[in-house]
Amino acid sequence: MKQPATSARKSAAGKARFSPLVEVRYLQWENCFEVTFESGCCYRIDDERVRKANGISGAPGVEAVWIDQEYRSGFHIRYRDGQRADCAWDFVVEDAPSRDRP
Numbered sequence: 369m370k371q372p373a374t375s376a377r378k379s380a381a382g383k384a385r386f387s388p389l390v391e392v393r394y395l396q397w398e399n400c401f402e403v404t405f406e407s408g409c410c411y412r413i414d415d416e417r418v419r420k421a422n423g424i425s426g427a428p429g430v431e432a433v434w435i436d437q438e439y440r441s442g443f444h445i446r447y448r449d450g451q452r453a454d455c456a457w458d459f460v461v462e463d464a465p466s467r468d469r470p
Contacts, residue, residue: 384461388440394430401433403443403460411464413455418445422453 387407394401394415401418404410415430428447435443442456 384458386441386457389435389443389457392433392435392443394433396430401443401455405457411460413460413463417463418453418455421455421459424451424453
């Protein structure tokens with residue numbers, strides 16, 4: 369039986385526990401976002417994966433990044449070409465490579 373592509377495989381959802389975001393910053397030299405949670409955990413997620421999840425084509429530069437202030441449950445990105453993306457806390461934690469997990 370043929371294995372599905374990596375992006376089509378179902379991941380084990382629901383294993384992460386919520387912790388509010390404390391800081392998000394874009395690391396231009398690595399083209400990724402570094403997300404720090406109140407629990408002390410820190411993860412990196414590639415900009416390419418965020419763009420793909422939000423249906424953004426091309427590689428526009430990141431103009432601004434900010435945390436959802438009300439619940440601190442995700443962050444928003446504005447690109448230089450005017451497109452916007454959002455990223456929820458569980459996407460960051462569950463999508464992180466195993467080497468980034470505590």
